[in-house]
Amino acid sequence: LLPHVVLRDQEYVLRMMLFFFFFLKQKTAYEIAACLVGSEMCIFFFQAEDGIRDFCLSRGLGDVYKRQEEMRAKIENALGILATENYGLSEVGGPGVAGECYLKQGLHFAEDHFLPEIVDPDTLEPLPMGEKGELVITTLTKEAFPMLRYRTRDITWLMDEPCQCGRTSLRMAKVQGRTDDMMVIRGVNVFPSQIESVIMAIKEVEPFYEIIVTTQDYLDRIEVRVEFSDASLLDDYEKLEALRARMRHDLKSVLNIDAKVTLVTPGTLPRYEGKGKHVICLLYTSDAADE
Numbered sequence: 001l002l003p004h005v006v007l008r009d010q011e012y013v014l015r016m017m018l019f020f021f022f023f024l025k026q027k028t029a030y031e032i033a034a035c036l037v038g039s040e041m042c043i044f045f046f047q048a049e050d051g052i053r054d055f056c057l058s059r060g061l062g063d064v065y066k067r068q069e070e071m072r073a074k075i076e077n078a079l080g081i082l083a084t085e086n087y088g089l090s091e092v093g094g095p096g097v098a099g100e101c102y103l104k105q106g107l108h109f110a111e112d113h114f115l116p117e118i119v120d121p122d123t124l125e126p127l128p129m130g131e132k133g134e135l136v137i138t139t140l141t142k143e144a145f146p147m148l149r150y151r152t153r154d155i156t157w158l159m160d161e162p163c164q165c166g167r168t169s170l171r172m173a174k175v176q177g178r179t180d181d182m183m184v185i186r187g188v189n190v191f192p193s194q195i196e197s198v199i200m201a202i203k204e205v206e207p208f209y210e211i212i213v214t215t216q217d218y219l220d221r222i223e224v225r226v227e228f229s230d231a232s233l234l235d236d237y238e239k240l241e242a243l244r245a246r247m248r249h250d251l252k253s254v255l256n257i258d259a260k261v262t263l264v265t266p267g268t269l270p271r272y273e274g275k276g277k278h279v280i281c282l283l284y285t286s287d288a289a290d291e
Helices: 010-026 039-046 069-079 192-200 231-235 237-255
Strands: 032-036 057-062 082-089 094-100 107-109 114-119 133-139 150-156 183-185 188-190 205-216 219-228 260-264 279-282
Touching (some): 192 219, 219 237, 237 260
Parallel strands (some): 219 260
Antiparallel strands (some): 094 107, 114 133
C-alpha cells in the first residue's frame, strides 16, 4: 500500500517501482487483492510493450483518474487490473469517503459515516439532487475531531438512483473542479498565495509572475515565471543563475515539491487591472521544457 501523496520525487518513484515490481514477483504465494495506484507509479509499467500481468494484483484504488480516462485505460491495460476512482480528504478522515464500484458509474458514498450535501458556493444554500455545486460533508462517526458541514471546495453533484451493481447509497459524480484557486501537483496542495509569498520576499524580482501548470507523461509539472528587477543581470549569468537557484530552493521549502523557475526580463509579463490572473493550465502536453 503506497500512499500517492509521498510519490513526489521522480527518482524516488523509480526506486519504489523497482521494489514494488520485485516484491510482487516474489510474493506469488499471497493474493494481493488491491493496491493504491498513483499515476507516477504506473509510468514504470508503461515502458513494457505488453504490460506486466504475471503478479497477483487485481484491483487498483486511486484518486488520480478524474482528469484523464485515457490514463485509467493505460493503467488497466498495462497492469491487467480494474482501476477505480476513490474520493477522500484528510480533514474528514482520509480515503474511503466515496468510491466507484466495478461499473464506474459514480462514486458510492459511505453514508453510514458521512453525510453529503451540495450547496451553492456563493450563497451556501442547499441545491436540489442532481444539480452541480460545492460538496459539503458532515462526519457521523468521527469522534476526536468531528466536522460539521465541512466545505470541501470540490465541485460535483449527487445521484440518488440505485446503481446497477445493487447498491442504493448516494453516488457522487467525479470532481469537476474547485471553488478556490488551489492546485494539486503530484498529490500536494499548492496555493498561488504560497508562491507569491516567496516572490515578495526576494527583492531582486518584481511582483509580476505567472504559474504554468503542465502535464507530461501523466505527471504534473509547475513552472514559475517571474520578472527580475535589475536589467543589468543580463550581463552577469552567474548572478542570474544564483537568483534562479535561490528562488527554486525557497519555493521547494514552502511547497514541498520542485518547481521550475524561469526569470524573464522586466516588462515581459502582462499587467492586469485589479486581481491578476497568475495561473495558466496547459494540461496534457506531450513535450515539456527541461527543468
